[in-house]
Amino acid sequence: MLKQLAHTTTPIFYPNARPHLGHLYSSVLADVQHRWALLKTGDPQASRLTTGTDEHGLKIQAAAAANGYASPRSFVDALCPEFKALDRLFSISYTRFIRTTDPDHVANVARLWQLCERNGFLYKGQHQGWYSVSDETFYPPSKVIKDPADPTGARHINTESRNEVVFQSEVNWYFRLASFNDALHRYIAQENPQFVFPPGKRDQLLADLKTMPLQDLSVSRPASRLQWGIPVPGDDSQRIYVWFDALCNYVSALGPIDAASGTIASPFWPRTTHVIGKDIIKFHCLYWPAFLMAAGLPLPRRVVVHSHWVSDGVKMSKSLGNVVDPVQIGTRYGPDVLRWYVLENSTLEQDGDFIEQNVAGLRQLLVAKWGNLINRCCGAKFSLSRAVQRWTGERDPGALVGAIPPASQTLATDLIALLDRLPGEMDTRVDNFDYSNLLRLFWSAINDANALMQAAKPWKLQGDQQDAVLYLCTETSRVLGILAQPVVPTLAAKLLDRIDVAKDHRTIEYARLGADTTYGANANDRARPVPLEREPSQDEIPLVNNEQLAS
Incomplete structure (x- = not known):
């Protein structure tokens, strides 16, 4: 019976704006997996589907202030129901909707940190570099250019997401990510070639890993700059970097980490499939496995990477006014019609064109x-x-x-x-x-x-x-x-x-x-x-x- 157990996850979504078609797409892909596992086994306890919201970080902190909310908490409390409403409208049958502000998750993040620190993979040091608030990540100088749309030449963007970056210098905690470069390449390329799916996404990831070896990763921010985050255990002057926090949700949604034994209290882990968009492949296929390896915890079964959606052949953008509202479309034509449409008109490898x-x-x-x-x-x-x-x-x-x-x-x-x-x-x-x-x-x-x-x-x-x-x-x-x-x-x-x-x-x-x-x-x-x-x-x-x- 144990080998029949299945756990499927969506990404946890930033509640800094209303849900869009991409949120629905990830959720429907994962929901079909969960529902099929239940139908195939005939056992209502054989499968878990988890989703939720990623509620910490500078992006949320800034969005709350920009929208006039008294606190980041009141901001995420106002937007979180939008994501639950999307799931209800489209019959997303999740078994746990996790918020990174949930107490059991906060406790699990601290345990994951403690395991990584105990095993010697965390240290404190000076950090400087180009940081993107939108992406919640630092970019190397090779990926930073002046924004061609800025006539003053003062604004900089990164070449991956094209979002703004600013130069920062501060004291952070570091994760020894570089020490996992060879282990990750070996695990993905040889030991478990199905870990990243489909193969095209895996091959591109491995090529990037070979040409751009991993560097140690800053995993905290000063509390003076980031108030809205989980405190670093034993160091209240720092808050945990949002990805170290967010990625742990997949475990927290199932059960607690036992820091003493280095185990996860759930039979569904590691029988887990993560469903993610291609823009977050690095975090899920490199950072997350490295965190788990450092903590001595098992890795998930696989990470399934899907492409994105454009609208009438054009990338969706608020400025262009072509962002597809799935609630509006689902209400107009029927939620199940839109479920069928996104499944029928998409593949993992290629972006879908919404018409x-x-x-x-x-x-x-x-x-x-x-x-x-x-x-x-x-x-x-x-x-x-x-x-x-x-x-x-x-x-x-x-x-x-x-x-x-x-x-x-x-x-x-x-x-x-x-x-x-x-x-x-x-x-x-x-x-x-x-x-x-x-x-x-x-x-x-x-x-x-x-x-x-x-x-x-x-x-x-x-x-x-x-x-x-x-x-x-x-x-x-x-x-x-x-x-x-x-x-x-x-x-x-x-x-x-x-x-x-x-x-x-x-x-x-x-x-x-x-x-x-x-x-x-x-x-x-x-x-x-x-x-x-x-x-x-x-x-x-x-x-x-x-x-x-x-x-």
Whole structure:
């Protein structure tokens, strides 16, 4: 049982502005992993999904002051509910929403620090360099240039994120990151080549590591400059650097670090997959493993690195006014439609291009293809209940195909073969985050069932022939509905409700042809609501109460 346990994490997000499409994308990628693990094992305790907010640091401190808040705490308390509201709207089924201000996390960060210090990997020294408040990191002089947009020549930016940097000199605590350069390269390249996924992101990371060897890392800031942070254990004049603090959330969300034994009190660690954006690969794939190695703690299973989203081919920017608001889009077209859209139109390796009219088109396609397939099977001239009772007792798929008109039997045979291999295909594709190709398989099944319905014309058939066509087309929707639950949980539930699939018959055991003998009793009753309308109805838009979510 232990090897079946899974823990998936999103990054923890800065609550210095409202959530955008990138936040949703990371969350949906991780949520599908979690939901699939639960569906696959049938064990509600087999998987954990953790997310949250990264609430310390100069960026938050500055944003709170700039927005007129009395304190950084009041600022993050006001914005944290926005992220919980996003998760609720899009059915992100997290098991822990962690805030880096949570007491158990603060205690864990201190324990991680103490382990690294006890093992000789922390020391105090003078530091000077180019620091970016936006990125919460120092950049070497080789990556600092004058801002070409500043006519005075006084402003400097870094060449990675293009954010402003300022030169600082101060006393900090240091982490001996340079001593892990060879160990990290060996671990990622040889000992565990699946640690960074996909391979293209791993290879680029290794190339950067070879050409730019790691330097010791400043892991604290003077309390005189950074008040909003966790105190360094035994040195109240310093506050812990935000990444050393933030990265520890992945452990804190599961349980305490035992500083005496150097263990983590959770069976889910290290069975952990981090889902992150490509802009934070260095912190998660180099800094975080080094911190854990220094503390004598096990490393997570892998780090999955995804690309970003642009809008109509242009990088999203507040100044351009093209930042996609997922709450607005999800409310307009339906949260599950947007979940499907971002999964279908993205890959880990390449940036996705968000085009709103294509979201609208996807909704119409789901209505016309999947929704209409179910509506036709539930027509008043048919009896789905009779078809289910007739054909679920027949264990020979050949008999089912034989009852279908000869001209349509090849379609039926191919559809049965696809349904048979779909659960296994889904397991492989979910593990590889290959959601785009997974949804192409879903569309293949939907399109093949529609083609069978159109070619066989069951409304012109009688008896076993009619019931065989009806049964296979509806079985396609039932099996797909079960398998689609991790992808579009609300829509899948509505589609399964429409054909009267019992709540306890929506597990992986029932995701095969002929597995359910009980559904369809009232499916052909007149005047039942359709599961998906061409335009979103009010009951498809979940109400989000931020005050309730803040608790």
